Amino acid sequence: MERADTAGAAVLVAHGSPSDPVTQEAAVQALARAVAAELPGVWAVRAATLAADGALERVFDGLASGACVFPLFMSDGWFVGTALPRRLQALGRGGARILTPLGMLPAFHDLCAELVLAAIAAEGWRPDDTAVILAAHGSRRGEVPARRTREAAEAIASRAGVRSVQPGFVEQAPFLADTLRAAPPQALCLPFFAADAGHVTHDLPAAVAASGFRGPVLPAAGTAPGVVRIVARALCEIPRSDGS
Structure with missing residues (x-):
């Protein structure tokens, strides 16, 4: 009670x-x-x-x-x-x-930028030379999740000062494997998910393997x-x- x-x-x-x-x-x-x-x-x-x-x-x-x-x-x-x-x-x-x-809060976008910058520093890279792939869910039900992810990508890019932040989706185009495959050599992947569940533990590794992506893949942002x-x-x- x-x-x-x-x-x-x-x-x-x-x-x-x-x-x-x-x-x-x-x-x-x-x-x-x-x-x-x-x-x-x-x-x-x-x-x-x-x-x-x-x-x-x-x-x-x-x-x-x-x-x-x-x-x-x-x-x-x-x-x-x-x-x-x-x-x-x-x-x-x-x-x-x-x-x-959670994913729409400016404070969460701040946190995502902090995670990205910490990973970039750990690699000894410069932010403005680094691309970020934002791994996200997307939806077959409508455009709202993809739109919110693109808004988050813009916010993270602005805060982190990186070369770009490009979304890749599990459920819709641009699909995650394709986005990872097209990433420049100096890139990292931030999973834009709330939990360390199936999309992070299964779909993301499968997309990384299919694309040949070799950059750092960070933990799900929602678990920070x-x-x-x-x-x-x-x-x-x-x-x-x-x-x-």
């Missing part, structure tokens, strides 16, 4: 992995605990994945009606814009405030330690019902 003196309540929601729901469910719950520890005061921060059977239904038990939802997604595409609101409505939580997804601070900050910035 939620404590009466909590400063706020939030549910972190991720896609999860239908083929490995337990691992991804544990990962988002660990993130929720880390975010709660970062927040001032006492917060009720919980987490669930859409893929784990019954997880979203259980996570709201005992939470106040004002609990908000933080999407651990890279865009406001079909899952955030349609599937998640439908699921919440079915739970009687249709009025829950859904915050801006700095994400805890970004989520906590986003929750702290939610206007409270008392106007404070």
